[in-house]
Amino acid sequence: MEYILNLGILFCIYGILALSLNMVVGMSGLLSLAQAAFYGIGAYATALCMTKLGMGFFTTILIGILVNALIAYVVGKILSRFKGDYYAIVSAGLSIIVFSVLLNWKALTNGPLGVFGIEKPAIGSYHFYSSASYLFLCFIFLIVVFALYLWIDKSSFGRCLKAIREDEQLTCVLGYKTKHFKSIIFVLSAALSGIAGALFASYIAFIDPSTFQLKEGIFLFTIIIVGGLSSAKGSIIGAVILISLPEVLRFIGLPSETAAQLQQMIYGAILVLIVFFRPQGLFGKYKM
Amino acid sequence: MKKVVISLFVLMFVGISVYVTMLLNAVRNNDVSNKPTVKIGAILPLTGGMPSMGEAGKNGAQLAIEELNKNHGNVFRYELIIEDVGTDIKRTIPIYKKLVTQNKVKAIVSFNSQVGYAIRPYLKKDNVLHISSASDHKIADGQFSFVNSSDVVDGIDKLIQYLQKEGIQKIAIASFNHPAAQNMIEALKARNLNIIYSSIVNPDERKLSFEVGKIISGKPDAVFLYAYEPLTSLYAKELRQGGFKGNITSLYMLTYSDHPKLFEGQTYVDYNMGDRIFQKRYYQRFGIHSNSSASVMYDSVKLIARLFEENSDPLTNIHDKFVNILKDYQGANGILEMKYDGLMASKPVLVEIKNGNPSLKEE
Numbered sequence: 001m002e003y004i005l006n007l008g009i010l011f012c013i014y015g016i017l018a019l020s021l022n023m024v025v026g027m028s029g030l031l032s033l034a035q036a037a038f039y040g041i042g043a044y045a046t047a048l049c050m051t052k053l054g055m056g057f058f059t060t061i062l063i064g065i066l067v068n069a070l071i072a073y074v075v076g077k078i079l080s081r082f083k084g085d086y087y088a089i090v091s092a093g094l095s096i097i098v099f100s101v102l103l104n105w106k107a108l109t110n111g112p113l114g115v116f117g118i119e120k121p122a123i124g125s126y127h128f129y130s131s132a133s134y135l136f137l138c139f140i141f142l143i144v145v146f147a148l149y150l151w152i153d154k155s156s157f158g159r160c161l162k163a164i165r166e167d168e169q170l171t172c173v174l175g176y177k178t179k180h181f182k183s184i185i186f187v188l189s190a191a192l193s194g195i196a197g198a199l200f201a202s203y204i205a206f207i208d209p210s211t212f213q214l215k216e217g218i219f220l221f222t223i224i225i226v227g228g229l230s231s232a233k234g235s236i237i238g239a240v241i242l243i244s245l246p247e248v249l250r251f252i253g254l255p256s257e258t259a260a261q262l263q264q265m266i267y268g269a270i271l272v273l274i275v276f277f278r279p280q281g282l283f284g285k286y287k288m
Numbered sequence: 289m290k291k292v293v294i295s296l297f298v299l300m301f302v303g304i305s306v307y308v309t310m311l312l313n314a315v316r317n318n319d320v321s322n323k324p325t326v327k328i329g330a331i332l333p334l335t336g337g338m339p340s341m342g343e344a345g346k347n348g349a350q351l352a353i354e355e356l357n358k359n360h361g362n363v364f365r366y367e368l369i370i371e372d373v374g375t376d377i378k379r380t381i382p383i384y385k386k387l388v389t390q391n392k393v394k395a396i397v398s399f400n401s402q403v404g405y406a407i408r409p410y411l412k413k414d415n416v417l418h419i420s421s422a423s424d425h426k427i428a429d430g431q432f433s434f435v436n437s438s439d440v441v442d443g444i445d446k447l448i449q450y451l452q453k454e455g456i457q458k459i460a461i462a463s464f465n466h467p468a469a470q471n472m473i474e475a476l477k478a479r480n481l482n483i484i485y486s487s488i489v490n491p492d493e494r495k496l497s498f499e500v501g502k503i504i505s506g507k508p509d510a511v512f513l514y515a516y517e518p519l520t521s522l523y524a525k526e527l528r529q530g531g532f533k534g535n536i537t538s539l540y541m542l543t544y545s546d547h548p549k550l551f552e553g554q555t556y557v558d559y560n561m562g563d564r565i566f567q568k569r570y571y572q573r574f575g576i577h578s579n580s581s582a583s584v585m586y587d588s589v590k591l592i593a594r595l596f597e598e599n600s601d602p603l604t605n606i607h608d609k610f611v612n613i614l615k616d617y618q619g620a621n622g623i624l625e626m627k628y629d630g631l632m633a634s635k636p637v638l639v640e641i642k643n644g645n646p647s648l649k650e651e
Contacts, residue, residue, distance in 0.1 A: 003385040010378060103465060113467050116405045116426070131385075204377060206405030208467070211377050247382060250371065260334035260372030 005131035009203055010243045011236070012138035013196050016145045018223045018235035020192035023149060025221070026230030026286060027158060028185050029165030031088035033217040034075070037098035038068045038190040040212025042197025044102060047115040047207050057121035057202055064194035072190030076183040083168065095214045102209035114208025118201050138199050142236075145192055149232045152188075161185055162230075165286065226274050228284030237282055245270060323365040326596050328353070328589060329387035329396040331403050336374030338491065338516060341581040345399050345421065346370055347574050348582035348620070352589035354573075363597055368589070369393060373403060380406040388414050394603070395419070395592045397585055401427060401467050408433045415603055417592065419632075421584040423468035428630035430607045436588045436624070438559045439633040443539045444475040446636040447557045451481075451510065456535065460508040461486040462499070462523045464515040472514050472539060484508050491516065500526040510535035517546050524550040539636075544579035548644040555649055558639040559621055566620035583620035590619060591632075 017039060024032045045064035049055040055063075075094055082090050102109050109115070121128045121137060128134045152158045163171040164178050172178050201207050219242070227238020249263040280286070330349050333342035353368045369391045371383045377400075384407045387393045395417040398404055404420035404427035411418050411432035418433045428435040451459070459481055463469040465488050477483060484506035487499040500523065503511060513523055513536050520541050527536065528550070536542075538556040545551060566586060570578040594613045595602045602609070611626045622634040638649040 002389045003382060006382040006385045010382065013378075112465050112470050113424070114402070114405075200378070204381065204406050205409055206377075206402060208377075208402060210375055210402070246379070247386075250383075250386065259370070260374075263372070264335055 002131055005135050007244060007247060008135045009131065009138050009199075011240050012135065012142040013199050013203070014220070014223060014239035014243055015142050015236045016138075016196040016199070017193055017220050018227065018239045019142075019145050019149045019232060020189040020196070021220050022224045022230065022232070022235045023152065023161075023185055023192075024189045025224060026228075026235075026284075027153065027165065028161040028182060029286075030079075030182060030186070031084065032079075032091045032186070032189070033088055033214065033221065034079075034091035034094045034098075035189070035193055035220050036212050036214065036217035037095040038072065038193035039197045039200070039216065039220075040098055040102060040209070041068050041071065042194030043201040043207050043212065044109060044115070044197070045194065046198035046201045047118045048108070050118055050202075051115055057119070057198070058123075061195055061198045064198050065191045068190040068194040069187050072187040073183070076186035076190075079186060080179040080182040092214055092217070095217050099209055099213050102212065109209070112208060112210075114206055115201075116206040118205050118207070120202055134203060138203075141195055141199060145195070146232055146236070148192070149235075152185075153230075153232065157181070157184075165230075222271070225281055226271065228281030230286040231281070231283040234281050234283035241274075241282075323363065325367050326364045326395075326593070327367045327369055327391055327393040328592055329384075329391060329393035330368060330370045330585070331373050331380065331383055331387070331396060331398040331407075332370060333374055333399055334370075334372035336376065338375070341516060341579065342372070342399060344579045344582040345397075345585040347570065348578065348585035349397060349589045351570060351573055351582075352586045352593070356590070356593050362593070364593070366589075366593055373400070375400070377402045377406065381410075384410065388416055394596070397421070397588045397592070399581060399585070404433065404435070417595070417603060417606060419588040419592065421581060421588060423471055425627075425629060425631040430630035432603075432606065434606075434610065434630040434632060436584055436591070436621075436632045438540065438636070439627055439631060440471050440475050440539070442633070443557050443559065443636040444472065444479065446638065447512075447537065447539065448479050448481070450555060450557070450638055451537070454535070456509040458482045458484050458506070458508045459510045459512055460484050460503040460506055461488070462503060462511050462513045462515070462527070463488050464491045464493070464519055465489065466491060469514050472512075476512065489515075489519070491519070493519070494522065496522055496526045500530050500532075503527065504530045504532050508534060510537050513538045514541055516541070517544065520545050521547045521550055540580055542641060543639065543646045544577075548641050548646070551641045552644065553641065555638055555640045557636045558646065559634045559636055578620075587617075587619035587621050587624065591617065 017035060021035045024030050042064035045067050046060040049060040049063055079087060079090055103111055128137050160176055160181055164181060168178050223238040223242050224235055226241055228234025246263060246267055249266055332345050333339060349368055353366050356362060356366045369387060371387060373379055373383055380403050387396060398420050401422035401424040404422050407418060408427060420427045420435050421437050423437050423440060425435050427433055461473055461483060463473060473486060485502055487503055489499060511527060513520060515523060524536060536551060536554050540558040542551045542554060542556050543558050566583060567578050570582060591613060595609055599609055607630060614624050614626055617624060624632045624634050627633055639646045640649040
């Protein structure tokens, strides 16, 4: 049961990340690979504020959101000048820069040694120590982000984002400031990633830069491709599939000498087949 | 139709691979015993950025288990449950929970410091012993979490003594970005050495000419090399090709080089001059040379087994029990002693590569 609860925590954290990324990629058609960077900034904001400044978890979430929003606003201004593959390359560049900063700004981040001793959240005298209570907390945040996604999806703002996705030039001609819209959704997505980062830091109790590399951004991208672009439900299902698949493979009785390598092979093969048969993802409304 | 054929081909390929390996495993696993079983979990990086260390650790632990189960005098039979964490820290706690709640392991051995930090808060509550082979001793709490690794401070002190004796003034660092390397560099810097340049590359970096050029241009007397293979050999090759004729020294990394001839005549500090027979047994069993991860993991499993064999209540007051065990334990890493905070380490010694083999240097 403890095992399942802990997987549930990861489903929620990666569900939040997938939903926030889907706002940028699925809803707006912007190929962002920068999500791991914002995930990392959120995690470090919480880790550093809790361990060095003794702040409470919920305050650090707000700080993570604000820092992410600020950075995303500046970066978004630059990114909004690009589209398509160029957007992906520039956003990947951002991810690499953030990773390098986390790794090399040792005075602040402790470099590759990471930050440890990150406490679990508390409300008054109640601490979210148990897996069940932490899962509940993560689930609440997931619901909030899910609701926010649906609200944006159905709003005029969301419709404008979809219009940008389908034909940015035409949307521009109709009088919409597309750069402005792209910038707003990028900031919002980054801010929400900060929540996931904070939840992750407190959950794992230790963070180092290796978790927030570009490959994590690609993993998040895979989640929304498998789950389905522009689909809130798909984001959650994608996270559940990609987190649980390697765990399921631990139970199929593979010989210990080659289990790890075989698990990776099977994992890869299943992903290939999913994308092969459902290129739009399981619940996708939009195909790249 | 084309999609179906390709899918079938992919599934068939994976299916056959799985079947063949399971068959081979079934043939090998024929050990049946009525003894009560102690399960030991191993959380290792078998895929991802450093699989060579994870693989060696797995082999070391497996060799220990095989030797333990061959000993008919033992009270318990030992079972090793290996889980791959890669370098994906997010999977650490679910893996740990699986091992504890599903597999009912009594002890866990691990390699990465990230794993050690992530599982440490749960050990006491779950009554599970953990021995990490990470070089970061802060993982150890002396209660349920222990570290079986090298003591960086002792090792660096020994190295500094040697450098001073040899009149070496200026050194350069050639290393990779890793917590262990970071600890060593910090320890070196704290000794007020004249460090003319620190080359720190990513573990997957292979083009070192620029970095090596910077090192050589500073004309150091010695280069402190700390990296896993293949970086160890690549650095050494580039340094020599670039005309560097000074000393190449290290903390234990040269012992595990794939190309020891590159380091012929070089002196460095090592902790691993204990059971040379272990290395022979390892080679006979796996057909490859052992490395630091293998010997440490081997010792960790053997120490856990001693704890269970010699105590009716093995998981209480573990620190003192380990201190007792270590009094006469001579393992793959030599004689270990319990240092502060549950760090188990052997004493550093000066080692020289002679005829391609590490050997104790006369002092």
